[in-house]
Amino acid sequence: MATRRDFIKISALGIGSATLGAGAFNLLKGANLRAVPATTGAFARYPTYCEVCFWKCAGWSYVDEKGKLLKLEGHPDDPHCNGRLCPRGTGGVGMYYDEDRLTTPLIRVEENGEQSFRKASWDEALGLVADKMREIAGQYGPESIALFNHGSSGHYFTHLLKAFGSGNIVAPSYAQCRGPREAGWIATFGTSVGSPEPTDIRDTRCLVLIGSHIGENMHNNQVQEMSDAIDNGADIITVDPRYSTAASKSRYWLPIKPATDLALLLAWMHVIVYEELYDKDYVERYTYGFDQLKQHLRRMTPEWAYGITTIKPQDIRETARLMASAAPATIVHPGRHVTWYGDDTQRSRAIAILNALLGSWGRRGGFYFPESVKVPEFPSPEYPAPKWSWQDTLDGRYPLANLGVTNTVIEASIPGNDRDARVKGWLVTGTNLPLSIPEKAKLEEAMQALSLLVVTDTMPMEITGYADVVLPECTYLERYDELRTSPHREPYLALRMPAVQPTGDSKPAWWITKKLGEKLGLGDYFPFEEYTEVLDWQLKQVGSSLEEMQKIGVKQFPRKTPLYLKDGEPFAFRTGTGKIELYATSLEKYGFDPLPNYTAHPEPPENYYRLNYGRAPMHTFSRTANNPNLTDIMEENKLWVNPKVAKIWGLKNDQEVWLKNQDGIVTTFPIKVRITERIRWDSVYMVHGFGHSRKELTRSFGKGASDSEMITRPMTDPIMGGTGMRGNFVTFLFEKPEKAVES
Amino acid sequence: MRYAMAIDTKKCVGCSDCVVACQIENNVPTGYCRDWVTETVYGSYPQLELELRSERCNHCDNAPCVRCCPTGASHIVEGGVVLVEASKCIGCGACIESCPYDARFSHPDGYVDKCTFCIHRVRKGLEPACVAACPTKCMYFGDLDDPSSDISKMLKNRKYKVLAPEAGTKPQVYYLI
Amino acid sequence: MNEEIIISGRDIPHIDPHLNIWHWPIPSYLFLGGLAAGILFFASLYTILGKEKELPTAVKWASFVAPFALMLGLFFLFIDLKHQWYFWRLYLTLRIESPMSWGAWVLLAITPLSMIWAAGYLSELIPSWDWKLGILKRFEQWIQGHRKLLAWAMILLSVILGIYTGILLSAFNARPLWNTALLGPLFLVSGLSTGAATILWMSRNEAERKLFTRIDILLISIELFFIVHLFMGFLAGPAVQLESAALFLGGEFTLPFWGLVVLMGLALPALLELLELKGWKIPAALPAMLILLGGLAFRIIMVEAGEMTRYLY
Ligand SMILES: Nc1nc2c(c(=O)[nH]1)N[C@H]1C(S)=C(S)[C@@H](COP(=O)(O)OP(=O)(O)OC[C@H]3O[C@@H](n4cnc5c(=O)[nH]c(N)nc54)[C@H](O)[C@@H]3O)O[C@H]1N2
Ligand SMILES: Nc1nc2c(c(=O)[nH]1)N[C@H]1C(S)=C(S)[C@@H](COP(=O)(O)OP(=O)(O)OC[C@H]3O[C@@H](n4cnc5c(=O)[nH]c(N)nc54)[C@H](O)[C@@H]3O)O[C@H]1N2
Ligand code: SF4
Ligand code: SF4
Ligand code: SF4
Ligand code: SF4
Numbered sequence A: 001m002a003t004r005r006d007f008i009k010i011s012a013l014g015i016g017s018a019t020l021g022a023g024a025f026n027l028l029k030g031a032n033l034r035a036v037p038a039t040t041g042a043f044a045r046y047p048t049y050c051e052v053c054f055w056k057c058a059g060w061s062y063v064d065e066k067g068k069l070l071k072l073e074g075h076p077d078d079p080h081c082n083g084r085l086c087p088r089g090t091g092g093v094g095m096y097y098d099e100d101r102l103t104t105p106l107i108r109v110e111e112n113g114e115q116s117f118r119k120a121s122w123d124e125a126l127g128l129v130a131d132k133m134r135e136i137a138g139q140y141g142p143e144s145i146a147l148f149n150h151g152s153s154g155h156y157f158t159h160l161l162k163a164f165g166s167g168n169i170v171a172p173s174y175a176q177c178r179g180p181r182e183a184g185w186i187a188t189f190g191t192s193v194g195s196p197e198p199t200d201i202r203d204t205r206c207l208v209l210i211g212s213h214i215g216e217n218m219h220n221n222q223v224q225e226m227s228d229a230i231d232n233g234a235d236i237i238t239v240d241p242r243y244s245t246a247a248s249k250s251r252y253w254l255p256i257k258p259a260t261d262l263a264l265l266l267a268w269m270h271v272i273v274y275e276e277l278y279d280k281d282y283v284e285r286y287t288y289g290f291d292q293l294k295q296h297l298r299r300m301t302p303e304w305a306y307g308i309t310t311i312k313p314q315d316i317r318e319t320a321r322l323m324a325s326a327a328p329a330t331i332v333h334p335g336r337h338v339t340w341y342g343d344d345t346q347r348s349r350a351i352a353i354l355n356a357l358l359g360s361w362g363r364r365g366g367f368y369f370p371e372s373v374k375v376p377e378f379p380s381p382e383y384p385a386p387k388w389s390w391q392d393t394l395d396g397r398y399p400l401a402n403l404g405v406t407n408t409v410i411e412a413s414i415p416g417n418d419r420d421a422r423v424k425g426w427l428v429t430g431t432n433l434p435l436s437i438p439e440k441a442k443l444e445e446a447m448q449a450l451s452l453l454v455v456t457d458t459m460p461m462e463i464t465g466y467a468d469v470v471l472p473e474c475t476y477l478e479r480y481d482e483l484r485t486s487p488h489r490e491p492y493l494a495l496r497m498p499a500v501q502p503t504g505d506s507k508p509a510w511w512i513t514k515k516l517g518e519k520l521g522l523g524d525y526f527p528f529e530e531y532t533e534v535l536d537w538q539l540k541q542v543g544s545s546l547e548e549m550q551k552i553g554v555k556q557f558p559r560k561t562p563l564y565l566k567d568g569e570p571f572a573f574r575t576g577t578g579k580i581e582l583y584a585t586s587l588e589k590y591g592f593d594p595l596p597n598y599t600a601h602p603e604p605p606e607n608y609y610r611l612n613y614g615r616a617p618m619h620t621f622s623r624t625a626n627n628p629n630l631t632d633i634m635e636e637n638k639l640w641v642n643p644k645v646a647k648i649w650g651l652k653n654d655q656e657v658w659l660k661n662q663d664g665i666v667t668t669f670p671i672k673v674r675i676t677e678r679i680r681w682d683s684v685y686m687v688h689g690f691g692h693s694r695k696e697l698t699r700s701f702g703k704g705a706s707d708s709e710m711i712t713r714p715m716t717d718p719i720m721g722g723t724g725m726r727g728n729f730v731t732f733l734f735e736k737p738e739k740a741v742e743s
Numbered sequence B: 001m002r003y004a005m006a007i008d009t010k011k012c013v014g015c016s017d018c019v020v021a022c023q024i025e026n027n028v029p030t031g032y033c034r035d036w037v038t039e040t041v042y043g044s045y046p047q048l049e050l051e052l053r054s055e056r057c058n059h060c061d062n063a064p065c066v067r068c069c070p071t072g073a074s075h076i077v078e079g080g081v082v083l084v085e086a087s088k089c090i091g092c093g094a095c096i097e098s099c100p101y102d103a104r105f106s107h108p109d110g111y112v113d114k115c116t117f118c119i120h121r122v123r124k125g126l127e128p129a130c131v132a133a134c135p136t137k138c139m140y141f142g143d144l145d146d147p148s149s150d151i152s153k154m155l156k157n158r159k160y161k162v163l164a165p166e167a168g169t170k171p172q173v174y175y176l177i
Numbered sequence C: 001m002n003e004e005i006i007i008s009g010r011d012i013p014h015i016d017p018h019l020n021i022w023h024w025p026i027p028s029y030l031f032l033g034g035l036a037a038g039i040l041f042f043a044s045l046y047t048i049l050g051k052e053k054e055l056p057t058a059v060k061w062a063s064f065v066a067p068f069a070l071m072l073g074l075f076f077l078f079i080d081l082k083h084q085w086y087f088w089r090l091y092l093t094l095r096i097e098s099p100m101s102w103g104a105w106v107l108l109a110i111t112p113l114s115m116i117w118a119a120g121y122l123s124e125l126i127p128s129w130d131w132k133l134g135i136l137k138r139f140e141q142w143i144q145g146h147r148k149l150l151a152w153a154m155i156l157l158s159v160i161l162g163i164y165t166g167i168l169l170s171a172f173n174a175r176p177l178w179n180t181a182l183l184g185p186l187f188l189v190s191g192l193s194t195g196a197a198t199i200l201w202m203s204r205n206e207a208e209r210k211l212f213t214r215i216d217i218l219l220i221s222i223e224l225f226f227i228v229h230l231f232m233g234f235l236a237g238p239a240v241q242l243e244s245a246a247l248f249l250g251g252e253f254t255l256p257f258w259g260l261v262v263l264m265g266l267a268l269p270a271l272l273e274l275l276e277l278k279g280w281k282i283p284a285a286l287p288a289m290l291i292l293l294g295g296l297a298f299r300i301i302m303v304e305a306g307e308m309t310r311y312l313y
């Protein structure tokens, strides 16, 4: 039987003593804990920051005297985690111990028509990649190589690709995640929300969650602060068609009809504007376009919204008044994964406007102004100017996209179309595209057409199955990485350093890109032998040093700017008008609604249900589905079905069903049913990230189903290109149809 | 001294960090656990209530598992903490049968295992691993005999319940409601 | 609708989805213990009453079954232990509150006693038997001279053993099905009845068979009475006991229990025995075997079903 014994055995020993700084003691198998004497022994702890999601909590990794990794604990001084990691962070040891990890470079070979991977040396693998990259660049220009990235490794690959001469750099964290929110916020406040969100939940009196399911979405200090807010008696209002965990902690749960949030937001504004509950001084001083807004909202009464959202007018009024009474210590949370229905920038705009009316932006208990430590880049030559970039793949669409849109770069890789195939090679790192990008068929078409696909990953995830060359990165626990400079209430730096040596032949991304760069003749861009030189140089520029950071892990710096707006202080917003644009001039310029409007979205056809999805607190997307510690807690996702629906279909708990969507696509694997009142009768719900189809993932292969597979019809946001993913409808199949879809 | 735990169901989000942290701290074999999280949904859409509870051995004041143990392997130490001494345990399963909470299990090595209230940490002045990890800080551990302890204060100021009080075991894990 | 689920942790082998820690060896052990207790009870009872001559099977022949039943039972107990090689820990302490503990001690005392008892009859029942060693012969003579004394010890221990096999389960409050004062007496009576059936089966003596047929019918009647009361108690009890009863009243144990235990294992043999008393020719093995199988099935079902019942919270 598999046990965690090997690496945990000593943790039971090390940890207590480690924290006490007293040393390890021996715990014999089966011995009475009482009888265990504390003896001294050597243990060590190393600073790190977590890479199990993108919140980047700083922590300590504990290692025993034999150099074995024991466990991870949060760093008490770090505001991202306050000494407590989330379950995924605690289970991060499993990222290192996963025996399915990639440990050697792989090159795709073909023998007798059979394709497979063969192990290769780094020298050979990188040599092949460099040759191919040069070949493509020679024919089509360096711009025709694109980078898909997410997470720490993206930093180095971005540097490499820019040095190579391409600016075609995209990440799923934009068009599949928070893009619409950033576009909406920029159009309103002139600045994006950023990560971590500068929501002052700790001190709020009213927290409004629109979909945002904090508590399942485990972004650490937000969860912690929501708990503090509950202790402080703050009111939580949750708008969610599903009874989320957050909804269960709320004073008001508004079980909205899916896809109708804009109507509710407009009705809230209506109440706040027409009952004159808004922050008059704030609105007058800082905003632009109030009169147009007021005029615009005239008919958008709670009664109007009731017909659309099914939320009772009285509840709309009460919650609006509650928000206003707590303002400015009210947060209407901007959410994070907001690519829902294609009008997401407009919904985010509505949320931004609502916050502006409440005067919560820049106010205590609302949104603070985050600050980060500005660490200079390590000196290296100027990047060559690319002739074209991802902006050109937009082909005139999505004018307000402020970061690369994955899908347009994917499209630009498909020959035919009416567009010219301009992208010929992809570098992919830290993103599992087949499970993260909707419209898998299109993605596959693009990948098939590529001349080169290089994937850097830690695990044999789906994406590696499409690669020509697979480069194994070591996990975050085995490497140095760039400093964490994320903004917060106070500026902080956090160091990640290795606690253990890389497993097998895996290497850190900084090393991979440096070696690849050298092979490409770009050695000048990597003027260091070890990444520690870069870190030490950078740290010295800001008055610290690598040596200091290795000891303390996290360092706080003094703020240079105020945390909140001062009363009546003049403030220049980085918008066209220098004000908070309730009326968005930037949108007007491009012919979009300058004030948000509600538009109706398609409803599920008969016998179909809207596919809703979200997070489970113990997993991160697809990346943890094989983690031994976390699969032990939750090994598959289930399909939430309302009891009424279950009755119609005769479904039983734990019965396996396949899903078929509106386009006739069927899930590769079945999913077990969970009958629960927590979901509406017009929707089904599942946790994203399961249904892995690579056998190399021994624990997660075939466990649960993939929501991504069902999302074949994204609703694209015309403003910034976000792929709305909640407009797909599924029905149940009790048997897998014969002509199975390719796995 | 009477050690006890109080868990605030108003704050628990069911994230299961308490379970992951316990398994790692206590070297619980894969597929086993000393604590677990339950979810109870009351009502029907949209009139719903949800209770999330992190559960474990209740370190009962009136512990049937200790009484029924034929060898004395199940025993009580300071603070009323109920422990199993592996080298005395014959694996007869009587204690497992006797626990109304199914808090015990048969370790693959044969002896019976369960939550120890992390007494090895508590003796060093640390909190139990689950309590120390919990992101919502909804778990409180301490001495009920000490009126100034967090847990005493919580139980004084809040409504609470225990699980299956009718079983007569006098559980010492309290749920703040 | 209330929905109760465990969202993480659990799914522990033998604990989830429901407890399944004791498998067939424990009920078999209880069955064999009850059987031995029954046999030894009757052997010592009729010795004390001075009926050795009239009831040779009860006192002499059947008592040879007991040591084997006890040893086999102990072996079953042993194989169900998960930490077997710490078995000896049982005998370093006596814990009065733990039936498991004093049961183990009673077994330790009664098993050799039952062997001694049977040994004392070896040369009487098998004329060709020769102890060979003089010391053994002298021991035999000592046994034969102290049968009454031994019988008093044995009747005491067999009653304790019988009660033990009954209350082992009912001592577990945590399992609502077992949590009833009737279970102990029921198991005790059932044990006596299996003992009586064994004697009946082995007996070639007309008067003895009549007596044990009567005893058996009485015991079965008491059992049936207890069973009815058991369920009446459950049905008047709290939700958890209603749920336990439901396992037998429409639930998955309905057929095995009412069919196998009550009909085949109690009612039918009782009927056959009544007919036999009325002068019908019925092979003694038939009702006896039914009773024995019924007794075993009863214990297996009670253990299995009991493990499935639990407190709700
Ligand atoms: N259907 C559907 N699609 C979605 C979402 C959804 O909820 N449903 N969510 C969207 C959102 S919000 C986001 S942010 C994106 C996230 O999209 P991704 O970032 O693609 O998410 P993951 O599935 O976690 O993929 C991460 C990949 O990085 C690898 N990895 C982990 N650690 C390392 C490392 O240290 N180095 C390297 N090189 N690789 C590493 C993992 O093995 C995995 O292959 O997905 C989006 N797509
Ligand atoms: N444990 C864990 N935590 C994570 C992550 C993870 O993978 N695992 N990923 C992180 C990342 S990158 C992101 S982007 C965030 C995402 O986390 P969030 O931003 O909180 O995600 P959303 O998709 O906005 O929220 C999902 C919720 O929206 C509800 N919903 C569905 N349709 C509608 C609708 O029409 N209206 C309304 N009002 N609600 C609706 C769903 O029922 C569900 O409760 O989570 C982060 N935190
Ligand atoms: S929120 Fe959790 S997974 Fe994300 S960085 Fe922090 S500890 Fe790691
Ligand atoms: S760690 Fe805390 S919040 Fe999470 S499930 Fe356990 S008790 Fe609840
Ligand atoms: S919860 Fe169970 S194992 Fe723990 S003390 Fe109570 S009866 Fe014993
Ligand atoms: S299994 Fe072990 S701890 Fe439990 S009752 Fe038997 S000997 Fe005691």
Ligand code: SF4
Binding pocket: B021, B022, B023, B025, B026, B034, B035, B056, B114, B115, B116, B117, B118, B128, B129, B130, B131
């Ligand atoms: S107190 Fe310790 S042993 Fe008990 S559940 Fe918590 S971490 Fe596990």
Ligand SMILES: [Mo]
Binding pocket: A173, A176, A177, A178, A336, A337
């Ligand atoms: Mo995201």
